[in-house]
Amino acid sequence: MHMVVGVALAVLFFYFSRWTRLDTVSWLLSTILPYFVFLIIVVFQSEIRRALAYFGQTAVPAGISRMNRTESTEEIMLAVERLAANKTGALIVIERNIGLRTYVESGVTLDAVLSFDLLVTIFNHDMPLHDGAVIVQNNRIAAAACFLPLTVKPRLSKDLGTRHRAAIGITEETDALAIVVSEETGSVAFTHDGQIERGLDLNDLRLKMREAVGAKRPAQSIPAAVESTHERPSTS
Numbered sequence: 001m002h003m004v005v006g007v008a009l010a011v012l013f014f015y016f017s018r019w020t021r022l023d024t025v026s027w028l029l030s031t032i033l034p035y036f037v038f039l040i041i042v043v044f045q046s047e048i049r050r051a052l053a054y055f056g057q058t059a060v061p062a063g064i065s066r067m068n069r070t071e072s073t074e075e076i077m078l079a080v081e082r083l084a085a086n087k088t089g090a091l092i093v094i095e096r097n098i099g100l101r102t103y104v105e106s107g108v109t110l111d112a113v114l115s116f117d118l119l120v121t122i123f124n125h126d127m128p129l130h131d132g133a134v135i136v137q138n139n140r141i142a143a144a145a146c147f148l149p150l151t152v153k154p155r156l157s158k159d160l161g162t163r164h165r166a167a168i169g170i171t172e173e174t175d176a177l178a179i180v181v182s183e184e185t186g187s188v189a190f191t192h193d194g195q196i197e198r199g200l201d202l203n204d205l206r207l208k209m210r211e212a213v214g215a216k217r218p219a220q221s222i223p224a225a226v227e228s229t230h231e232r233p234s235t236s
Helices: 001-017 022-045 046-058 069-085 114-122 160-173 201-215 220-231
Strands: 090-094 107-115 133-137 141-147 175-180 188-192 195-200
Touching: 001 022, 022 046, 069 090, 069 114, 069 175, 069 201, 090 160, 114 141, 133 175, 160 175, 160 188, 160 195, 175 201, 188 201
Parallel strands: 090 133
Antiparallel strands: 090 175, 107 141, 133 141, 175 188, 188 195
């Protein structure tokens, strides 16, 4: 808002200088103002990109670039449960309608089937790919160790680390979803539309994920689904 006000004041001052016949000031501002178009594009590039992507979504069928709802969500939930229990830091980004190709190319390309075992293995401290984000596209792990933009929001809790700030940043830039597991506390956070919800249990996270990706809730209750996680083989 401060930058918007600054640009508006410069334009108003330009017309004021013409009205009061301040020829030198008017000439200077008339020379500079055309470059304000480039300034606006640079300063507001994130907002412009989000606006264009939003308008572009109307031309794309809603089902394109979305994950298989139930199966993929459950694999992610199982992995998050194991990572949180072991206090293993993790950042999982799920692509929706806006492509994440730029961020995929910043990491190590995998193009592997999404699974509980692979997610847990990637974020293992002894693995070279554990530091960075995993990006999920259409039921597949597109890449690992990806670099994401950090949020520049000034009013964030100081105990939010780089993973949390990156999760907020990517959901500000795109319509992606992000799940963060804290390495210090093992707590789970869910991020969407630039907003973060922290301290979620697995049931809450599962519901929020299904709601966000438009998944239908399975017939079995959530506690039953949680019980089934104990049948997974150990990866430790």
